[in-house]
Amino acid sequence: MRRMSFIGSMIWLSFGLLCCVKADLQLGFYDKSCPKAEQTISDFVKEHIPHAPTLASPLLRMHFHDCFVRGCDGSVLINSTSNNQAEKAATPNLTLRGFDFIDRVKSLVEKECPGVVSCADILALVARDAVGVIGGPFWRVPTGRRDGTISNSTEALNNIPAPTFNFSALQTSFANKGLSVADLIWLSGAHTIGISHCSSFSSRLYNFTGKGGQDPSLDSFYAANLKKNKCKSPNDNTSIAEMDPGSFRTFDLGYYKNVLKRRGLFQSDAALITNAASKSAILNIVNSPPEVFFQVFAASMEKMGRIEVLTGSAGEIRKHCAVVNG
Ligand code: HEM
Numbered sequence: 001m002r003r004m005s006f007i008g009s010m011i012w013l014s015f016g017l018l019c020c021v022k023a024d025l026q027l028g029f030y031d032k033s034c035p036k037a038e039q040t041i042s043d044f045v046k047e048h049i050p051h052a053p054t055l056a057s058p059l060l061r062m063h064f065h066d067c068f069v070r071g072c073d074g075s076v077l078i079n080s081t082s083n084n085q086a087e088k089a090a091t092p093n094l095t096l097r098g099f100d101f102i103d104r105v106k107s108l109v110e111k112e113c114p115g116v117v118s119c120a121d122i123l124a125l126v127a128r129d130a131v132g133v134i135g136g137p138f139w140r141v142p143t144g145r146r147d148g149t150i151s152n153s154t155e156a157l158n159n160i161p162a163p164t165f166n167f168s169a170l171q172t173s174f175a176n177k178g179l180s181v182a183d184l185i186w187l188s189g190a191h192t193i194g195i196s197h198c199s200s201f202s203s204r205l206y207n208f209t210g211k212g213g214q215d216p217s218l219d220s221f222y223a224a225n226l227k228k229n230k231c232k233s234p235n236d237n238t239s240i241a242e243m244d245p246g247s248f249r250t251f252d253l254g255y256y257k258n259v260l261k262r263r264g265l266f267q268s269d270a271a272l273i274t275n276a277a278s279k280s281a282i283l284n285i286v287n288s289p290p291e292v293f294f295q296v297f298a299a300s301m302e303k304m305g306r307i308e309v310l311t312g313s314a315g316e317i318r319k320h321c322a323v324v325n326g
């Protein structure tokens with residue numbers, strides 16, 4: 001019996017080897033090839049994010065957008081060219097910030113070890129380190145991602161969940177990336193930091209039904225306040241609102257408390273309490289110490305960071321994060 005299963009596993013193993021040279025991410029992937037890389041990255045983040053703490057949120061969001069389109073392959077960082085509309089050009093991405101921050105980290109790391117450390121790994125590490133600097137959770141970032149060569153704005157539109165999504169649409173979007181409802185609930189907690197443009201949610205404030213009026217799932221006092229003080233017209237596409245007013249720079253339970261008070265900014269936030277199990281998970285988390293949220297968030301981030309990664313000899317190590325190698 002033992003022998004059979006040994007032979008069996010050898011057969012499966014060789015199938016695996018024949019099929020594709022596929023390596024796993026690993027902690028400290030650059031320990032030999034670029035021993036100081038992770039330290040250089042984290043030093044740079046620790047030096048600069050305290051002067052620009054509002055950059056932590058777009059960097060975290062950028063990692064999410066990267067992972068949801070063709071996996072965490074740095075494709076979100078690629079510039080459009082005369083014959084290609086890159087992910088950056090897609091509506092949900094137009095509000096991303098922090099590309100130059102990544103480019104600066106990349107050039108530091110390139111000086112140390114040219115052509116070794118991928119942009120996808122740099123983005124994953126910077127997002128983790130930036131959230132750490134503002135006092136947020138720590139998660140493990142195994143490395144060894146390689147950079148993709150394709151960045152397509154249509155794919156960004158098709159893969160990044162929209163703020164208008166209901167619970168089942170969100171569930172499907174996350175399931176398409178191998179993520180569970182739990183991952184959906186805890187990763188949405190990232191909305192405890194950062195800002196949104198009015199254009200991302202003002203449809204809830206103005207003419208929601210087509211007969212005037214607000215989204216009934218949004219606290220009406222809060223909606224009135226947003227219209228009076230933040231998003232004064234339906235077409236305002238420059239004003240912004242904090243997603244977790246009062247503590248938008250602090251990684252805390254504020255987001256979930258808002259959602260329970262029907263003050264989540266997006267329909268996708270409000271959706272999390274339209275499902276009974278999700279609502280009760282959120283009730284539980286707000287009644288637990290913040291470390292519990294940090295733990296589940298960290299676990300889901302590590303999982304997100306593994307979505308469809310390119311490893312081994314797939315893809316490339318880009319020289320400049322904004323352009324594929326020539
Ligand atoms: C569940 C589906 C999600 C939807 C529909 C969604 C949608 C959005 C939208 C519309 C914005 C505002 C963009 C703007 O107008 O400037 C935003 C901001 C943000 N999102 Fe999400 N998001 C989702 C999940 C996530 C995840 C998984 C993360 C990270 C783990 C994340 C992190 C952020 C952060 C940090 C911001 C603030 C960005 C800033 O301050 O510039 N979001 N999100």
Ligand SMILES: *[C@@H]1O[C@H](CO)[C@@H](O)[C@H](O)[C@H]1NC(C)=O
Pocket residue numbers: 084152153154155
């Ligand atoms: C971008 O992706 C869309 C949707 O998958 C596809 O139809 C289109 O051909 C792609 N564009 C390019 C330039 O590859």
Ligand SMILES: *[C@@H]1O[C@H](CO)[C@@H](O)[C@H](O)[C@H]1NC(C)=O
Pocket residue numbers: 166167168169
């Ligand atoms: C959720 O949204 C999808 C896509 O817009 C729609 O088909 C579905 O009916 C909605 N589900 C609920 C429960 O409203």
Ligand SMILES: *[C@@H]1O[C@H](CO)[C@@H](O)[C@H](O)[C@H]1NC(C)=O
Pocket residue numbers: 207209210211212
């Ligand atoms: C509200 O939406 C309906 C349907 O789209 C439209 O006919 C109407 O003109 C809108 N009203 C306002 C005040 O924008």
Ligand SMILES: *[C@@H]1O[C@H](CO)[C@@H](O)[C@H](O)[C@H]1NC(C)=O
Pocket residue numbers: 235237238
């Ligand atoms: C924002 O709105 C202004 C005025 O309504 C318009 O001219 C501009 O093109 C809009 N910008 C974007 C990016 O949609």
Ligand SMILES: *[C@@H]1O[C@H](CO)[C@@H](O)[C@H](O)[C@H]1NC(C)=O
Pocket residue numbers: 079320322323
């Ligand atoms: C990518 O685009 C940005 C913004 O347009 C620009 O500042 C940057 O220089 C470009 N990067 C490269 C390598 O072309």
Ligand SMILES: CC(=O)N[C@H]1CO[C@H](CO)[C@@H](O)[C@@H]1O
Pocket residue numbers: 089090091092094095197199237
């Ligand atoms: C908020 C914002 O800038 N939205 C714009 C994003 O880009 C599309 C075109 O790709 C515009 O139509 C949106 O107004």
